[in-house]
Amino acid sequence: MVKITIDGNVYEVDPKDNLLQTILSLGLDLPYFCWHPALGSVGSCRQCAVKKYSGEDDQKGRIVMACMEPVVDGMRISVNAPEVKDFRANIIELLMTNHPHDCPVCDEGGECHLQDVTLMSGHNYRRFDFNKRTHNNQYLGPFINHEMNRCIQCYRCVRFYREYAGGRDFNVFASRNRVFFGRYEDGVLESEFSGNLAEVCPTGVFTDKTYKQHFTRKWDLTTAPSICHNCSLGCNIIAGERYGTIRRIASRYNGKVNGYFICDRGRFGYEYVNSDQRIREPLRRGQASGRLEPVDRETVFNYFKKIFDKKPRLLGIGSPKASLESNHALQMLVGKENFFAGVSAVEHQLTLKAIQILKEGPAKVPSLRETEKADTVLILGEDVTNTAPMLTLSLRQASRQKPMELPIKMNVPTWHEMAVLELMQDERSPFFVLTPTETKLDDIATAVYRNAPDNIARLAHAVAHYIDSAAPEVKNLTEEETELVKQIAENLLSAKQPLIVSGTSCLNESLLEAAANITRALKKRQKSPWIFLTVPEANSVGLALLDEKNLNQAIEKALSDTYETLIILENDLYRRIEEDKANKLFDAFKHVIVLHYLHNSTTDKANLVVPVGPFTESDGTLVNNEGRAQRFYQVFYPGDSVKESWRWLGQIMTEHGSNAGRALSKLDDFIEALVQDFPELKAVKELAPDADFRIAGQKIPRQSHRYSGRTSMNANVNVSEPKPPEDEDSPMSFTMEGYQGVPPSPFISRFWYPGWNSVQAVNKFQIEVGGALRGGDPGLRVFEPQADSDAPYYTRIPEPFKPQKDQWFAIPVFHIFGSDELSIYTPGVAELAPKPYLLLNQKDAESFKGEKVNVLLDGKQIELPVKTSSSFPSGMVGIPIGLPEMKIFKFPNWVKISG
Amino acid sequence: MSETLYYLLIIVGVLVVMLSIAALLIWYERRMLALWQDRYGPNRVGPFGLMQVMADMVKIFFKEDWIAPFADKWVFIFAPTIIVVAVLLGFAVVPFAPGIVVADMNIGLLFFLAMSSLGAYSILLGGISSNNKYSLLGSLRGAAQVISYEVFMGISLMGVVILSDSFSLVKIVEAQKNMWFVIPQFIGFVIFFMAGVAETHRAPFDLPEAESELVAGFHSEYSGMKFGMFFVGEYLGITLISAMIATFFFGGWLGPSFLPPIVWFFIKTFAFITLFILLRASLPRPRYDQLMSLGWKILLPLSLLNLLATAAIKLAIGG
Amino acid sequence: MFSILRSLWLTFLHTFHKRFTIQYPEEKAKLPARWRGRIVLTRDPDGAERCVACYLCAAACPVDCISLQAAEDETGRRYPEFFRINFSRCIFCGFCEDACPTYAIQLTPDFELVEYDRQNLVYEKENLLISGPGKYHDYNFYRVAGYAVGGKGKGEAQHEDPPIDIHDLKP
CATH class of the missing domain: 2.40.40.20 (Barwin-like endoglucanases)
Known part of the structure; x- marks a missing residue:
């Protein structure tokens, strides 16, 4: 810690960051454009000027760029000196000379970093009388809209896209005030992280195209903290609603999981929520028509009552996309022995294996964001860009870890992006990609190995054996393979922080075992390796923790036993198992009840369809691939028919007295029940304060204090405003009334701070810029690896893959x-x-x-x-x-x- | 028998006429205020808007009779009746015309003073029973104001009593046959008028109500007909004070004989009612301390001096 | 003392003054053009809708009585898909007109908005949109903005250079 003086006040700060980041961490306001905590400093926009004095006697000082200035002990600077304020006002005026008169039709307006900084710097009148330069826009695909006129040449986009995310098809063209950011020709952006351009761009050059289809200003969105359901990583997101439809997904900073960014599938893959395939009322198959016909809520309960009156045996099938609470509610309804995970045998088996490996240790399991710190990476079988996209972004950062040693040795600060890049050149961390198919990480790989999953597993086992000869030996490797084994093993051994990445997508258990063996071997050699395994779905781990029985077993059980009623939770079985098997299952039941939000092949088989809320209309908890439980909250109230699965099931249990004396009406009741039945999941209860939590007696609002149209949005239906819905499940309200300050981190539903309307307001929500959120990042691990475990090596080495003639x-x-x-x-x-x-x-x-x-x-x-x-x-x-x-x-x- | 009937008729007549005048004053005041503010005032209901009174009465009778849950219920209900009863009793001694008087008491003037001071209870009890800060402040102001101004209200009339040698109002009127008392007793008139304004707590001495600071003061919590009683009480008070000014200083029913005496009496009374309204239309409300120092430091000594001078002159001339 | 009498006298003189009251409805008031009455949506001089659905009026509205949804036509021009004002809530403060960057929303000198049924005070876009430019005759937002819409490409707005050819090698 060093002492620095800012405008006469003495602060004690950590000198690891640049001056701009330090100033922002102290809670002071200083305008900036080109700097971004994840992208480092390049000093190109000249906006963060401060005055630096050379000593106690220096009255004059000199203007420096805060982002390019290291923090040293005894430093004396001024943020508010008239000369620097003037300087910043002049810079913004120059940047604005070409900015068009567009704000009313710009999607960034109202959450625009340029608007914020212009206001903050005090430029409010355009004196430049000459013409503005204009650009033609490009078509950049279905996700990103391009409006190049608005550009202020901060270079953030190209730095994010090329240097951070490894994209190749996007660049900067031309010179001086003619510079152009885009592709060399119109076309879809290739990067899977292009959506982040909308958040990285300080103005409206790159905006979310899906949001544009149903555009709403940021202040009009009803937002809630949510978790992405599109892969197993559990990135934190903010979902925003207006007039009953979801308008956009934005990334929600979590210092442990996704950091500042999310992938395009997470950002844009939300529109099923608004789909016309949504089920919005209960449906019962009519006896005469044979079609599903809308019925009221009472019919649903009566249907269940009739079933319950016969003292039936129910078979329940859970879902890896549904929350812990919903799965557990179904488990309570049908009984543990009649509950089956709605996942095929092989997938479930692999997930269970992954959990076993993670639990056993001894390798530590890094969080997604921590994987950026690994300096040697070995990927086994997993095409991470397509199965766990955000991991690609983290691994790309990991590929800079080893070469980063050079700048550190030469005393160049690591945040000094340009200098660091010059020093690194094309150096990369040792990075091995062993997959059957080409991956997007091949470009940074030290070595690539393409082979059948079994052969990859064999090679990985050989690596383990090379590191520790006690590990099982692999015979019959080719010379090239032996050479690669040696290279990988030597690199892993010389690494400070080796990371083994694998997953379930190859459907090969040996791969997981081999990954575990490598970590165990490294541990034997006194290394502390990391292991990161991806699983198929958002709550695969959670579902596997609830039940070990899979869908194939459910079919066997159904065929061999006497069941009448099948209850399927938020799952399309035709996407889980082969068609004929699914048909067999449905044929075995008299009543098929499906709880789902979308029409699909499974609801086609149902006698009763219960409308449940997708993630935007439910609360619940997911467990991601590293065992981190994370809570997502309902964004808006969808009306009286659509309810969370657990609420439907709880109400059914309560009506028929099968709730075993437990209150089952609110989310907290279900969490309590879950923790009672599964004591190892006790972290789920500690994820966030319960529904009774209040700040100064107030709830936390889902709407911003500027939320508009409340007395008009429903006026076409009825001029008398309806009573706003109440939320009994969380300490958040569905209205704009409540505590408008910075809430506890699990309840952050928007990043806004006075003077900071753009997403850059996230700085104010962090303990220090780029670090954890105030009060700690939300999410807790439900299991941790045993650090000192002495788990034995897996000894099953698969046979080498042999191509066959006719198969x-x-x-x-x-x-x-x-x-x-x-x-x-x-x-x-x-x-x-x-x-x-x-x-x-x-x-x-x-x-x-x-x-x-x-x-x-x-x-x-x-x-x-x-x-x-x-x-x-x-x-x-x-x-x-x-x-x-x-x-x-x-x-x-x-x-x-x-x- | 016929005499009893005659008195009953007078009593009923006085009650009916006075209450009608009080009701009409609502309309009259609004029209006059509007006139002086370059507006029209109520002119839509009936001819000249006269039926506005009826409309207002219907409205006020049908309003919810609401009693604040924190109020002292019975006192709260009782308080507004006091002022109406007290003021109506005050009319008992008013000589409208020769022979038209309910009770020509030999202590008529004292009876009037007594009745007018009873009105203070109404304000005091109304304000206290409302159990509300503003009401309490208003009632305290009212009590202090009425008690203070009552002192020299009485003293200012003593000059009239000395000149007429009687406390009977009929006698006082008759004593003005040659000269209205306003000429010898001009200072007494001015003091009585000011005290009268204060007694009826009318603008500019409406400090117990003082909308702008006390939110209607002692009757903040009142609504419906209970508020109406205060309202009527106030207009009855104006009428009574105006009638008394006419009686004491302007020769009561006396006047040239081309009009009957009772008409003269009402013309004079209405002139003073109009003056009351003109005061409200033009003067701002003084601060409370200004009101008190005006009373105790100027008007009281002045009234005593007036009494002294009148007595001395009477002694010198009549002695 | 004298000043009090003078006040009384001056007030009394008002007896003979002309009255200001206008006997509505027999007599109609002459309202200034900037009177804040019924709200309308105007069109630009070319006859196209002025509103670009920027949501600023809705945000400025202190009683939240304006709601709308932005949409875009095939030429990129933004317009409100629906635009609703609940006049039973409107307080005619004129903040919406102040906030409007395109002069689209304007208050007019019409205050006679009485209805027997409150529901009839909810005005939709077809009730609000008039055929003229209202108080501002010449302003056309898209002529000033750098946004390309039908009939106006990049670099064709006021104070704009033609679009840059990035393939041009000149410095």
Whole structure:
């Protein structure tokens, strides 16, 4: 800690950051554009000028850029000296000379960093009489809108896109005041993180195109803290609603999980919530018509009453996309022995394995954001860009860790981005990508290994053996493989912080075991490795913690036992298991009850459909891939029909007295019940204060203090305003009344602070800029690895993969846009999703004549166009999984192709 | 028998006429205020808006009869009746015309003073029973104001008594046959008039109500007909004081004989009622301390001096 | 003392003054053009809707009686998909007109907004939109803004240079 003097006040600060960041951390206001806590300093916008005095006697001082200034002991500066204020006002005036007169039609207006800084710097009248330069805009795909006139040349976009996110198709062109940021020609931005441009850009050059379709100002959004449901990482998001539809998703800073950014699937894949496929009222299959017909709430309860009167046996199927509370409520209703996770056997088995490995240790499990600090990375089998997108962004930062040693050695501050880049050049951390398919991380990889999952597992086992000879040995490796094993192992051993990444997407248990073996071997060699495993869905881990039984077992049980009623929770079984198996299951039941928010093949089979809220209309808790429980909150009140699954189930249990004497009406009741039944999940109760929490007697409002239209938005229906809905589940209100200051971190529903309307207000919510949120980042681990465990090595080494003559080994290929069940409802996501294809090695493909081949999958013949890759392992086929046009097949599997 | 009937008729007549005048004054005051403020005032209901009185009465009778839950209920109900009863009793001694008087008491003047001071109870009890800060302040002001101004109200009339040698109002009127007492007793008239304004707590001496500071003061909590009683009481008070000024200083019913005496009496009374309204239309409210020092430091000594001088002159001339 | 008498006298003289009251409804008041009465949405000189659905009027409204939804036509021009004012809540403060960056929303000298049914005081866009430019005859937001809309491309607004050709190599 050092002492610095700012405008006569002495502060004690940590000298690790630059002066601008330090000033902002102290809570002082200083305008800036080009600096961003995640992107470092380049000193290009000249906006953060402060005055620096050379000593006690120096009365004059000199103007310096705060973002380029290291903090040293005894430093004396001034933020408010008239000369620097003048300087900043002049700079903003110059930046504004070309800014168009657009604010009313600009989506950034009202949350614009440029507006904030212009106001803060005191520029309010345009004196520049000459013409403004203009630019033509580009089409940048379905997610990002381009309005280049508004640019103030801060270079943040290009630094984020190229240097931070590793995109290649976006750059800066031309010179002086003609500079242009965009692609070399119109086209879809390739990066999966392009949505963050909308938040990184301090003005309205890049804006959210899906938001534009139903635009609402930031102050008019009813917002609540939420968790992304589109992959297993559990990124924190803010969902915003207006007039009953979700308008946009924005990232919610969490210093432990996603930091400042989210991926495009998380940001744009929300529109299923507004889909016309939504189920908004209870539906019962009419006896005469055979179709689902809308009924009232009472009918639902009567239906259940009739079932309960017969003392039935119920079979419940949970969902890895539904919250812990909903799954547990169904488990309570049907009984633990009749509850099954709604996941196929292989997926569930892998998830359980992943949990076992994480729990056993001894490797530490980093949080998503911590993985940025690893300096050697080994990826086993997982195409992280497509299965856990945000991990790509973190791993890209990890690839800078090792070369960062050079600037540190040369005493160059790590935040000094330009100098750091010059020193690093093309240096990267040791980075090994071992996957069957090409990945987007290949460009930063030290070595890439393309092979069948079993072979990757073998290689990984060999790495473990190389590190510690007590680990099982792998025989029959080729010379090249042995060389690669040596290279990987040596790098892992010399690393300060090695990280092993693997996951379930290859559907290969040996891969997970091999990953565990490497960490165990490293531990034996006195290293402290990290392991990071991805799982299929947002709450896969949570569901696996609740129940170990899977969907395939449910089918067996249903066929062998006497059940009458099947209850399915927020799950489309036709996306979990093969069609004929699902059909068999449905045929075994007299009553099929489905709780869901969207019409799909499963609701087509239902006798009763109960309308439940998706994540924006429910509260609940998810457990992400590292075992972190995180709470998401209802954004708005959808009306009287749509309720959370747990609330429906709780009410049904209460009506029929099967609640075992427990109160089951509010969220807190269900959390209490969950923690009673699963004491190991006690962290769920400590995630956030309960519904009785108040700040100075007030609730925390979901609406901003500027929320408009309250006496008019419903006036077309009835001129008398309805009573605002009340929230008994959380300490948040659905209105603008309540405590408008900085709330406890689990309840942050918007980043706003007086004078800071843009998302940059997040600085005011953090203990120090770029660090944890005030009161600690929300989310708690439900399990931690045993650090001193002495878990034995896994000894099962798979046989090497052998291509066969008339059969092909089919593996699933994941796509960030397309493989997910729900995000595909967003038109832009559907547009970017690939059409069905068959991935083949180039040489293998030559044996087929046409561009299309027939594939025999699960006894069904389908025709698929061929896509070839020179690196895809021979003897295998890759089939995109989850595309709406394609059925679910059994993976991994041997298939026959003819063409 | 017929004499009893005659008196009953007079009593009923006085009651009816006085209450009607009080009611009409509501309209009259609004029209006059409007006139002096370059407006029209109520002119829509009936001819010249005269039926406005009826409309107001209907409204006030049908208003919710609300009693504040924190109020002292019975005192709260009782308080507004005092002022109406007291003022109406005051009319008992007013000689409207020769022979038209309810009770020509030989102590008529003292009876009038006694009745007018009873009105203070109404304000005091109304304010205290409302159990409200503003009402309490208003009632305290009212009590102090009425008690203070009562002192020289009485003293200022003593000059009249000396000149007429009687406390009987009929005698006082008759004593003015040659000269209205306003000429010898001009100072007495001015003092009585000012005290009268204060007694009826009318603008500019409406400090117990003082809308701008006390939110209607002692009757903040009153609504409906209970408020109406205070309202009527106030207009009855104006009428009584005006009638008394006419009686004491302007020769009561006396006047040229082309008009009957009772008409002269009402003309004079209405002139003073109009003056009351003109005062309200033009003068701002003084501060409370200014009101008190005016009373105790100027008007009281002045009234004593007036009494002294009148007595001395009477002694010198009549002795 | 004298001043009090003078006040009384001066007040009394008002007996003979002309009265200011206008006998509405027999007599109609002459309202100034900037009278804050019924709110309208105006059109620009070209006859197109002026409102660009920026939401500033709704944000400025102290009684929150304005609600709207932005939409965009095929040429990129923004307009309100619906625009609703609940006149039963409106206090005619004129803040919306102040906030409007395009002179679209204007208050007019019409105060006769009486209805027997309160529901009829909810005005939708078709009730609000008039066919003229209201008080401001010449202003056209899109002629000033750098935003391209139908009939006006980049660099064609006032004070704008033609768009930069980024493939041009000149410095």
